[in-house]
Amino acid sequence: xxxxxxRKEDIAGAEAQLxxxxxxxxxxxxxxxxxxxxxxADAVVRSRLLEPGDMATPQRPVYALALAQPKxxxxxxxxxxxxKVKPGMAARVQTDSQPDKPIAGKVGYISSVAEFTPxxxxxxxxxxxxxxxxxxxxxxxxxxxxLGQPATVxxxxxxxx
Numbered sequence: 001x002x003x004x005x006x007r008k009e010d011i012a013g014a015e016a017q018l019x020x021x022x023x024x025x026x027x028x029x030x031x032x033x034x035x036x037x038x039x040x041a042d043a044v045v046r047s048r049l050l051e052p053g054d055m056a057t058p059q060r061p062v063y064a065l066a067l068a069q070p071k072x073x074x075x076x077x078x079x080x081x082x083x084k085v086k087p088g089m090a091a092r093v094q095t096d097s098q099p100d101k102p103i104a105g106k107v108g109y110i111s112s113v114a115e116f117t118p119x120x121x122x123x124x125x126x127x128x129x130x131x132x133x134x135x136x137x138x139x140x141x142x143x144x145x146x147l148g149q150p151a152t153v154x155x156x157x158x159x160x161x
Contacts, residue, residue: 034058042068044147066147071140072108075153076117076131084155085110091136091155098144107155108137 043065050062073093077085085107092102114130136153138145145151 037062039063039065044068046147070108070137071145072135072137073105073145073151073153075134075136077110077134078129078131079114082110082132085134089155091153093136093138093145094152094154095144095149097149101144103138103140103144105136105138105153107134109133109135 046064046066048063050056050060056062087107087110089107091105091107093105094102111133114132117129117131
């Protein structure tokens with residue numbers, strides 16, 4: 001045995017065991033990497049959906065995120081005014097905290113589906129109507145707008161950019 005060395009079968013078995021162990025190590029490293037939470041983009045955590053000790057799975061979100069960019073203001077437009085709103089239309093966004101500093105924006109999205117007015121809408125004429133969601137994209141380098149902050153949006157008809 002000392003002169004002949006190990007048998008070819010023993011060497012092949014040891015090599016197979018090494019490959020199996022390396023594959024198991026790669027699988028364990030992959031599973032560990034899957035345990036790390038990563039956001040798809042820079043964002044702000046809006047709410048934590050799971051508590052410490054809860055079982056997290058790939059199908060179940062842990063946090064609700066709000067993307068930092070692009071920043072937009074959600075408004076609702078009634079059926080009668082929907083035809084006046086066009087993508088790219090210029091808008092001015094004002095907040096109660098800084099009414100003298102309007103923020104420039106433009107219409108970036110118009111929903112194709114009507115919905116009942118959400119409870120947070122503050123205009124009496126829209127409260128019981130079907131409305132369409134419109135998103136006004138804003139350029140806010142001073143970071144004056146905050147998540148969920150009420151704002152007033154004014155649009156000029158025929159002001160598409």
